[in-house]
Every structure is written in C-alpha cells, then in structure tokens.
Amino acid sequence: MNFIDLAAQQRRISEKLNANIAGVLAHGQYINGPEVRDLEGTLAAYVGVKHAVGCASGTDALLMALMALEIGPGDAVFTTPFTFVAPAEVISLLGATPVFVDTDPATFNIDPAKLTLAIHAVKANDRSLHPLPLTPHASPLRPRAVIPVDLFGLPADYDAICAVAARSGLAVIEDAAQSFGGEYKGRKACSFGAITCTSFFPAKPLGCYGDGGMCFTDDDRLAEVLRSIRVHGQGSDKYENIRIGINGRLDTLQAAILLAKFAIFPEEIDLRQEVARRYNELLAGSVTTPEIPEGCKSAWAQYSILVRDSAERSDLMAKLKEAGIPTAIYYPKPLHRQTAFSGLGYKEGDFPVSEDCARRIFSLPMYPYLAAGDQRRIAALFQ
Ligand SMILES: *Cc1c(COP(=O)(O)O)cnc(C)c1O
Numbered sequence: 300m301n302f303i304d305l306a307a308q309q310r311r312i313s314e315k316l317n318a319n320i321a322g323v324l325a326h327g328q329y330i331n332g333p334e335v336r337d338l339e340g341t342l343a344a345y346v347g348v349k350h351a352v353g354c355a356s357g358t359d360a361l362l363m364a365l366m367a368l369e370i371g372p373g374d375a376v377f378t379t380p381f382t383f384v385a386p387a388e389v390i391s392l393l394g395a396t397p398v399f400v401d402t403d404p405a406t407f408n409i410d411p412a413k414l415t416l417a418i419h420a421v422k423a424n425d426r427s428l429h430p431l432p433l434t435p436h437a438s439p440l441r442p443r444a445v446i447p448v449d450l451f452g453l454p455a456d457y458d459a460i461c462a463v464a465a466r467s468g469l470a471v472i473e474d475a476a477q478s479f480g481g482e483y484k485g486r487k488a489c490s491f492g493a494i495t496c497t498s499f500f501p502a503k504p505l506g507c508y509g510d511g512g513m514c515f516t517d518d519d520r521l522a523e524v525l526r527s528i529r530v531h532g533q534g535s536d537k538y539e540n541i542r543i544g545i546n547g548r549l550d551t552l553q554a555a556i557l558l559a560k561f562a563i564f565p566e567e568i569d570l571r572q573e574v575a576r577r578y579n580e581l582l583a584g585s586v587t588t589p590e591i592p593e594g595c596k597s598a599w600a601q602y603s604i605l606v607r608d609s610a611e612r613s614d615l616m617a618k619l620k621e622a623g624i625p626t627a628i629y630y631p632k633p634l635h636r637q638t639a640f641s642g643l644g645y646k647e648g649d650f651p652v653s654e655d656c657a658r659r660i661f662s663l664p665m666y667p668y669l670a671a672g673d674q675r676r677i678a679a680l681f682q
Contacts, residue, residue: 300664300673302625303502307668308567312559319555332551338558339513345561346479346489348515350522353549354529357476357498360512361446362389363547364472364494367524368444370395375421375440377469379409380633380645381653382448386474387634395443396434397643399635401650405590407450407603407660410652411459418442418467433644444470449478449488451629451662452504452598453591457483457491464492472496476512477600479505480568484594489515494525499557504571504598505564507553570667571599577671578602578663581678601629602665609658616661618680628661 309316323332335353343351354360370376372394378386380399387397400417403410413429420429424439434440445464447455455473464471471492475481478488479497489495497503499511514525524542527533532544575597579588587605591597606612616626633653635645647654663677 300624301666302627302662302664304664304666304668305501305506307666308560308563312563315559315562316556319559320552323552323555329551330548332554334551334554334558335549338549338554338561341558341561342489342513343515345565346487346495346515348490348495349517350515350519350525352514352516352522352525352529353554354512354514354547355549356510357474357496357500357503357512358385358389359545359547360476360496360498360514361386361472361474362392362545363525363528364496364514365389365393365395365444366528366544367494367521368470368472370443373436373438373441374443376443377409377414377417377445378474379448379450379653380635380650381407381630381656382450382474382634383476383630384634384637384639385476386446386448387640390446391640396432396440397634397640398432398440398442399430399645399650401652402450402656403456404652404656406453406456406592407656408453408455409445409447409460411456411463414445414460415463418463418469422467430645430649433642442467442469444472446472446474447492448474448476449481449598451589451603452478452481452600453589454478454481454483454488454491454595456592461491470494476500476503478598479503480564480571480598482596488598493518494521499553502600504568504600505557505560507556507560509550509553511549511553511557513549567667568596568598571665572596574665574667574669574674575599575602577674578678581674582681585678585681599665601627601662603629603660603662605656605659606661607659612659612661615681619663619677622676622680624664624677624680626661626663630660631657633657 476498481488532542
C-alpha cells in the first residue's frame with residue numbers, strides 16, 4: 300500500500316496527459332505558453348476569483364504575495380507554528396518577522412482569539428499578553444499581515460480571521476497549499492484574503508509532475524504586480540525592470556499536465572470525502588478523528604488522527620508499518636522549535652496546543668482511489 304498513490308489517477312487520464320504533453324512539445328512555447336493562461340483562467344473560474352497567476356511553487360506563491368504587499372524589515376506577519384516551514388520561511392527571507400499564533404486543537408488551524416491577543420501584544424510591545432519574537436529592531440514591529448494555513452485541506456476560520464484582520468488593518472494571505480478544492484461556508488478555498496497561494500507539488504490535492512504553484516486575487520492592481528514580480532519585476536517591456544522580482548514562472552509542461560488532471564479533480568474531491576467518511580466511521584472510538592466544522596469541506600490533503608501520547612503513536616505506527624501500511628507525522632516539530640527560527644527566541648511551552656498535537660498526531664494513507672478493503676484492514680490494527 301502507498302501513502303499517496305498517483306498511479307491509479309495516471310492510468311485514468313493517461314490519454315489526455317500524453318496528448319497535452321505532446322501538444323506542448325509540438326508548439327515549443329515552454330515558458331509562458333498558452334497552457335499557462337488556459338490553466339489560470341480555468342482555476343480562477345473554479346475557485347470564483349478574478350485573477351490567477353501561475354508560479355514556480357507554493358513557496359514562490361507565498362513569497363510573491365508578501366512582495367506584492369511590500370512586506371519587509373520591521374513588519375510583523377502572524378502565522379501558525381504547526382505547519383510546513385514555507386510561510387514562516389518567506390516572511391523571514393524578506394526580513395520581516397514571523398509572529399507565531401497557536402492553533403485550535405479541533406481543526407489544527409490558527410486560533411482567531413489568540414490572533415487578536417497576539418496583535419494586541421505586538422501593538423503594545425508587551426510579551427506578557429502573548430509570546431513575542433525577539434527582534435533586532437529597537438522600535439516595536441508593525442503588524443502588517445496574517446498568513447492562515449488551511450491545514451490538511453480544511454480552510455481556516457475566515458469569518459473570524461478576516462474580521463480580526465480588518466479591525467487591525469492587516470492583509471490576509473491564505474496559504475491554501477493543502478486546501479485547493481476545499482470549501483468554507485459556500486466559498487471555495489483560494490478565495491479568501493487579499494491574495495491566496497496554492498501549491499501543485501505532486502502530493503497536494505491537485506498536483507503536477509514537478510513543482511508548481513499559483514496566486515489568486517480579486518484585486519486588479521495586485522494581480523498586475525504579481526505578474527510583474529513573477530518575471531524579474533518586468534514592466535511593459537521584457538527588458539524594462541520596474542521593481543525587484545524573481546524568476547517564478549510556472550512551466551508550460553506542468554500547466555498542460557495540470558489541465559489534464561483538473562478534468563477529473565472535482566470528482567476526486569468527492570472521492571476523498573468518501574474515503575474520509577469511511578475512516579471516520581471505522582476509527583470512531585479508537586482515536587480522535589478529524590473534525591470538520593459545520594459548513595466546511597476539507598480537500599483532505601492528509602487524514603490526520605490524534606492518539607493519547609507519543610508512546611501510543613510509536614506503537615501504532617510500528618504496528619502499521621509491520622503490516623505494510625505507511626504512515627507519516629505532519630508535523631513532528633513546531634516551527635518555533637526549529638533551529639532555523641532559534642533567533643526568534645521562542646521557547647518550549649509558548650504554543651502548548653501545537654506542541655501537544657506535534658506529540659500525538661499522525662497521518663494515514665489518503666488518496667481518492669484508496670479501497671474500502673484497505674481502509675478496513677488499516678482500521679482493524681487499531682482494535
Ligand atoms: C506544500 C506547502 C507549501 C509549499 O509549497 P511548495 O509547492 O512545496 O513550495 C506551503 N505551505 C504549506 C502549508 C504546504 O503544505
């Protein structure tokens with residue numbers, strides 16, 4: 300059994316995949332070919348947003364979003380410590396400061412009440428209100444933006460987050476790397492905040508065969524700035540540079556592959572709901588299964604469960620491995636405990652919910668074509 304099985308999907312769409320790839324080889328526009336614009340239009344319509352800007356990875360999408368909002372030294376950007384490194388990494392890369400905010404234990408997403416506290420603490424420069432990072436700057440940080448992450452495919456609580464952000468003048472950047480295809484109160488993931496970022500890394504719900512990503516925005520000006528940043532800060536002419544940018548383009552070949560995959564993507568999202576529902580039923584009572592708030596739909600990038608403690612987790616993972624069932628821990632070490640962020644001066648105990656989840660969580664195989672029989676075999680090992 301695989302943790303994520305891409306072969307079954309490939310068999311279903313191989314004809315269209317081959318035709319799309321052959322199409323790119325025939326026209327030869329490997330950079331910014333017509334498939335890139337086609338994909339941008341298709342995915343913008345799917346999520347219900349005006350503009351989509353394809354880029355080289357989910358990490359570049361986040362970097363470009365922060366650059367478009369002119370985030371830099373002295374700026375505070377609020378985000379979660381219980382996720383993949385990319386959001387906190389790009390904040391630091393631009394010289395801004397990540398201010399971590401603990402998560403909600405039921406959804407694993409950023410806790411809006413704690414976000415309010417963290418903003419107050421930064422504004423008052425008072426670490427007795429909320430744990431704050433050390434900074435090399437003499438003056439207090441300027442609260443500028445928040446990057447909520449839709450962890451494991453479940454959109455964060457955008458009603459609450461956007462209300463808090465609006466009160467404090469913060470821009471919201473949705474990290475939808477794991478949630479493309481998810482929904483929140485009738486709206487698709489990738490449609491919240493000033494700019495949304497997603498990833499087409501192969502293991503994400505909509506993945507390509509390499510690296511890829513996309514920014515979404517309803518704002519005409521931000522879309523234009525993102526398109527410029529994507530190509531070295533290009534102006535109206537190729538050799539006119541009007542701002543500092545990056546080489547952040549999405550390959551035409553990857554766009555062609557994504558177009559083939561997207562044809563069956565909505566159906567795959569439905570299949571993922573069934574797989575998750577079966578797990579929930581089979582595992583009820585044995586472990587803490589994921590909780591999806593009313594009105595939300597997860598894209599089920601991961602199916603993650605909580606067990607009693609790290610000893611039980613080690614035992615269960617060993618037992619599953621013995622039976623040929625792969626598992627993974629997302630994420631074993633919260634970002635505030637990573638060496639890369641040690642300069643921020645955070646300590647164990649600063650974000651107790653994230654730390655507790657990191658000790659007790661692990662993920663089971665999850666993909667649209669996971670067979671019910673395999674799920675029953677997995678669940679039997681929890682008895
Ligand atoms: C995968 C991921 C990213 C980065 O995407 P890449 O395409 O791998 O650069 C960013 N944020 C989260 C939450 C992710 O899971």
